[in-house]
Amino acid sequence: MKADKNTVSQLLKTARGQIDGILKMVEDDRYCIDIVQQVMAAEAMLRKVQTQVLSAHMKTCVKNAQTDAEKEEKIDELIQIMTRISK
Amino acid sequence: MKADKNTVSQLLKTARGQIDGILKMVEDDRYCIDIVQQVMAAEAMLRKVQTQVLSAHMKTCVKNAQTDAEKEEKIDELIQIMTRISK
Amino acid sequence: MKADKNTVSQLLKTARGQIDGILKMVEDDRYCIDIVQQVMAAEAMLRKVQTQVLSAHMKTCVKNAQTDAEKEEKIDELIQIMTRISK
Amino acid sequence: MKADKNTVSQLLKTARGQIDGILKMVEDDRYCIDIVQQVMAAEAMLRKVQTQVLSAHMKTCVKNAQTDAEKEEKIDELIQIMTRISK
Numbered sequence: 001m002k003a004d005k006n007t008v009s010q011l012l013k014t015a016r017g018q019i020d021g022i023l024k025m026v027e028d029d030r031y032c033i034d035i036v037q038q039v040m041a042a043e044a045m046l047r048k049v050q051t052q053v054l055s056a057h058m059k060t061c062v063k064n065a066q067t068d069a070e071k072e073e074k075i076d077e078l079i080q081i082m083t084r085i086s087k
Numbered sequence: 088m089k090a091d092k093n094t095v096s097q098l099l100k101t102a103r104g105q106i107d108g109i110l111k112m113v114e115d116d117r118y119c120i121d122i123v124q125q126v127m128a129a130e131a132m133l134r135k136v137q138t139q140v141l142s143a144h145m146k147t148c149v150k151n152a153q154t155d156a157e158k159e160e161k162i163d164e165l166i167q168i169m170t171r172i173s174k
Numbered sequence: 175m176k177a178d179k180n181t182v183s184q185l186l187k188t189a190r191g192q193i194d195g196i197l198k199m200v201e202d203d204r205y206c207i208d209i210v211q212q213v214m215a216a217e218a219m220l221r222k223v224q225t226q227v228l229s230a231h232m233k234t235c236v237k238n239a240q241t242d243a244e245k246e247e248k249i250d251e252l253i254q255i256m257t258r259i260s261k
Numbered sequence: 262m263k264a265d266k267n268t269v270s271q272l273l274k275t276a277r278g279q280i281d282g283i284l285k286m287v288e289d290d291r292y293c294i295d296i297v298q299q300v301m302a303a304e305a306m307l308r309k310v311q312t313q314v315l316s317a318h319m320k321t322c323v324k325n326a327q328t329d330a331e332k333e334e335k336i337d338e339l340i341q342i343m344t345r346i347s348k
Contacts, residue, residue: 096227132261134260137260138256138257138260141256142253142256142257143255145249145252145253146246146249146253149236149249150242150245150246150249155237158237159233159237162232162236162237165227165232165252166229166232166233169225169228169229169256169259170225171200172230172256172259172260173221173224173225174221
């Protein structure tokens with residue numbers, strides 16, 4: 001992976017901490033809407049990870065692809081990811 | 088919370104397990120696109136949690152609201168959530 | 175429909191105007207990224223329509239449902255819509 | 262634009278036709294949920310346009326970028342678009 005390891009790991013650990021918090025909220029029978037808002041916050045954190053990893057990927061692997069075959073492979077992967085994201 | 092506690096906790100623990108897996112992938116310097124795909128899978132798991140909690144909320148709290156003031160409060164909360172989701 | 179007809183029609187006509195603009199951009203062979211940005215703007219306009227119509231629906235049809243059967247029907251419809259939106 | 266003009270124009274015209282249909286539904290005071298479903302169908306059509314245009318853009322403009330400066334410019338544009346899409 002080409003993104004900064006520390007940054008990405010930190011974001012992932014934050015998301016994991018949020019999920020632990022949500023598990024506790026579920027245990028404590030907290031209000032549904034409060035739980036949903038925390039779930040959305042954790043999703044936003046994962047989307048940040050996704051953006052960071054994809055950006056770094058494009059700035060290195062995609063940019064540095066040399067042969068036509070290599071470029072095509074990288075771009076096909078990106079198109080697949082983008083199509084899934086935009087669903 | 089009105090959704091089934093066991094189901095919701097299980098989904099959250101699965102998402103947490105996925106995040107642990109992604110942290111290990113980052114540590115092992117795995118390929119960016121593989122990491123992104125796992126992040127998207129964890130997001131999908133959290134969206135499942137969100138849908139389950141919101142559905143149960145509507146089938147109980149929203150459905151059972153009695154006074155007009157209570158109904159309005161529940162519906163305003165839902166509109167806010169829905170507006171954020173559809174962004 | 176319970177949302178304000180004029181507001182909703184105006185938003186829809188704006189979206190239609192944006193699509194006409196995009197058709198012209200395609201005809202004129204404009205730059206892909208500029209086209210994509212206009213497409214995203216038109217999607218955002220449609221999401222605004224969606225939010226307006228759903229909000230008004232909840233504030234009237236859902237709020238005023240009387241019998242349990244009627245409430246359940248309205249809530250099931252909402253859950254289906256919400257599940258599709260959050261995909 | 263690098264995507265097939267006829268295909269893209271056809272999708273855009275379909276979306277415009279859907280919007281005309283929704284305007285008529287609003288005029289005829291049709292049921293909110295039916296309107297929302299049609300709005301979502303039009304959004305899906307625009308997302309198809311977006312995917313087509315972006316895919317063609319990547320397969321040509323991004324792939325054929327020659328200098329490092331050119332590659333960086335194309336990739337920065339893509340990152341911006343991808344970040345907006347994944348919001």
